Structures are given as C-alpha cells and as structure tokens.
Amino acid sequence: MDILGWVLVILLFVIGMAGTIYPILPGALAIYAAFFVYGFFFSFKEFGFWFWTIQSLIVIILFIADYAVSAWGVKRFGGTKASVVGSTIGLIAGPFVIPVYGLIIGPFGGAVIGELIAGRSLEQSIKAGWGALVGLFTSVVVKIILQLVMIIAFILWLVF
Template identity: 80%
Template structure:
C-alpha cells in the first residue's frame, strides 16, 4: 500500500506541474490533493494548522495570479476587456483545436479577435495578441514557482 500511496502522490505532483503549462489539467489542486492522499495512506499527523494554512494561501494566490498575470499581459499591451475575454477563451479551446501549438496560438488569436471586435485596428490588435502570450508565459513561470514551493514545503514538512 505504501508503494501505491507514493505512486499516487508522485502522479498528482506530475499532473499538477503539467497543469502549470496545460490549463485543462487541475494544476495546484492536483498538488493539494496529493497532500490528502498522503494523509489517507500514511498520516495527517505531520501536517498541522500552519501547513494547511500556508498551502491554502498558496493555492488561493495561484488562482488569483493565474488570471491576474494573464490579464496584466493583455492590459500592459493596451488590450480591452474584450481581448482579455478572447485570450481566456483562446487558452481554453486553443489546445483542442490545434493540439501542438494551440496553447500559444489560442490566447494570441483570442486576444486579437477580441480586440478587433472592440474596434481596434490590426496593428493594435496584434500588439495585444503578443501581450496575451507574454502574460501566458509569465503566468506559467509564476505557477511553476509557486507549485514547486508547495511541493518543497510538503517534503520539508515530512523531513523536519
């Protein structure tokens, strides 16, 4: 049972880290779920209130940062609410429409289309599209760092 428990924990950590890049996967929630798997298979005794409080705060920050950083990229490059919505839609459906490159093309195209619908010219719309990709990459970096911190805290909590 120990092997199954650790295999599930590692699998959830891997899904969580993949979710930092691929938005359809649960990301931080998978990592958070791994803590419960550890508790059910081994013991919740190692985790006190501070562990759960810190991890929950990180998850909340991840959710807020994910949207805020992506929106920041669009706004920073002069985008409107329509381009933020378009970019968000693009990041969700892009990977399904164009599996290999949809993660980048989706938010870019969504932001460009959203900005065009808002009445901007092609030059500004393309600039906003670039901003959506910058926001996406920045968001991925933030998510990877925070999720690695979650995993590192888990390990440190078990060791110390």
C-alpha cells in the same frame, strides 16, 4: 500499500506541474490533493494548522495570480477587456482546436479576435495578442515557482 500511496502522490505532483503548461489539467489542485492522498495512506499528523494555512494561501494566490498576470500582460500591451476575454477563451479552446500549437496560438488569436470585434485596429489587436502571450508565459513561470514551493514545503514538512 505504501508504494501505491507514494505512486499516487507523485502522479498528482506530476499532473499538477503539467497543469502549469496545459490549462485543462487541475494544476495546483492536483498538488493539494496529493497532500490528502498522503494523509489517507500514511498519516495526517505531520500536517498541522500552519501546513494547511500556508498551502491553502498558496493555492488561493495561484488562482488570483493566474488570471491577474495574464490580464496584466494584455493590459500592458494596450489590450482591453475584450482581448482578456478572447485570450482566456483561446487558452482553453486552443489546445483542443490545434493540438500542440494551440496553447500559444489560442491566447494570441483570441486576444486579436477580441480586439477586432471591439473595433480596434489590426495593429492594436496584434499588440494585445503579443501581450496575451507575455501574460501567458509570465503566468506559467509564476505557477511553476509557486507549485514547486508547495511540493518543497510538503517534503520539508515530512523531513523536519
């Protein structure tokens, strides 16, 4: 049973990290679930108030940062709310419509289409699309860092 427990924990960590790139995967929630799997298979006694508080705060920050950083990229490049909504729709739908490349084309195209629908020029719309990509890549970097912090904190909590 110990091996099964560790396999599930590691699998959830891998799914969580893959979720930083592929938005349909649960990301931080998979990593958070790994802590419960560990607790059910082994013990919850290693995790006290501070562990759960820190991990929960990181998850909350991840959810807020994910949207805020993406929106920042669009706004920084002159986009409006229409391109934020469009890039979000493109981020979710893109990988399904165009496998592999949809993760990049989706947010860019969604932001451009959102801006064009809002009556902006093609030049302004393309600029907002680039902002969506900048926001996406920045968001991915932030998620990778924070999710690695979650995993490292988990390991350190077990060791010390």
